[in-house]
Amino acid sequence: MLIKQVILGLLSAGSLTGYDLKKRFSNSLMLPWSGNSNQIYKALLELHEQGLVTLEEQQQANKPPRKLYSLTPKGHQALRDWLQSTPELPQFQSPLLLQLLWADQVERSASRDVLDKYEAELSEHVAMLREYVRRQAPSTSAVGEHSIAVSAMQHWITLYEFHLDWVRRLRDVLSLPKEDE
Amino acid sequence: MLIKQVILGLLSAGSLTGYDLKKRFSNSLMLPWSGNSNQIYKALLELHEQGLVTLEEQQQANKPPRKLYSLTPKGHQALRDWLQSTPELPQFQSPLLLQLLWADQVERSASRDVLDKYEAELSEHVAMLREYVRRQAPSTSAVGEHSIAVSAMQHWITLYEFHLDWVRRLRDVLSLPKEDE
DNA sequence: CTCAGCATGTAATTCGTTACATGATTCA
DNA sequence: TGAATCATGTAACGAATTACATGCTGAG
Known part of the structure; x- marks a missing residue:
């Protein structure tokens, strides 16, 4: 699941919420994911379980709590590991x-x-x-x-x-x- | 499911069995499918239900019966319809x-x-x-x-x-x- | 007052993969 | 004897999509 690595990459520039990530995915033309919440929130849960991200829950009156995700040192290392791995060959689908x-x-x-x-x-x-x-x-x-x-x-x-x-x-x-x- | 259309395309050159199709898919570098039986046999079932292909069951002693699939006129028309439809934009995934x-x-x-x-x-x-x-x-x-x-x-x-x-x-x-x- | 945006998620469904199951034949 | 090929399929799982559910806020 490459999407997890890409999330780590996006978080490396600064903390983001799931909603932020969702927007990044749907706005970016380079990232080949639609930005559907299912995958993103699921990926964030797993990244959290793996200890690659931390979340800071920000309570705000009458709103769902924002969950701001940040990279842990372990997460940053996981990102670097990915960046140094040999990528799969490209796929040109037409x-x-x-x-x-x-x-x-x-x-x-x-x-x-x-x-x-x-x-x-x-x-x-x-x-x-x-x-x-x-x-x-x-x-x-x-x-x-x-x-x-x-x-x-x-x-x-x-x-x-x-x-x-x-x-x-x-x-x-x-x-x-x-x-x- | 583009794979169904491609199967129609492959059958347009002559009748094939599911096993033949499977080999075509795994050998061809242009067709972006692995040639897994699950998808192929399922697709053939559906194409048959839709009346786009016919099958001729060839019993052979002590062997599973070969099922030779052929295009129906309706299937040939479905192929031509696809060939004349505007395709989706390409995806370059790298x-x-x-x-x-x-x-x-x-x-x-x-x-x-x-x-x-x-x-x-x-x-x-x-x-x-x-x-x-x-x-x-x-x-x-x-x-x-x-x-x-x-x-x-x-x-x-x-x-x-x-x-x-x-x-x-x-x-x-x-x-x-x-x-x- | 309605619609877009914020912000979290769940559910249903499709598409795709690998691995498994069965059983005969042929070739080294 | 053991592996590869023929020939059909099923099962388990993963990846991805769209649609749904909830509820508040601010702008037109």
């Missing part, structure tokens, strides 16, 4: 690529239509990503801003841009009057 | 990129070591992928060999190669005597 494996089952024009719509959605998404890093680049608030981290984010976006380029090229090819086959 | 977001928590040398090992594993994987398409390119057996499908597979590999390039560059940068910071 429903589009799957679909194209059987593209010969439909008309070329149908495939072109699919690519048209896909390209539109994708380019919007990429624009969002670019905007996201642009806004975040100067500030240090959300996630680390070490030069390696910046490079990682840039690379991640570039992967999307690269994919978009390929979609555009393929779409253009399909729009030409066909000479082959 | 544990490495996540780790690098907090790279400032550890020594640069530690990050370099991580990248060293990662690069080794990744380059081996990429070599495997290249070999995989090379072996598969001339034959038509496994998955469609339409020019679009070929381009899709090529692109998929190129994504990995692109990622590998980036890892190498970053690793080299980290191996230099540091002047900044």
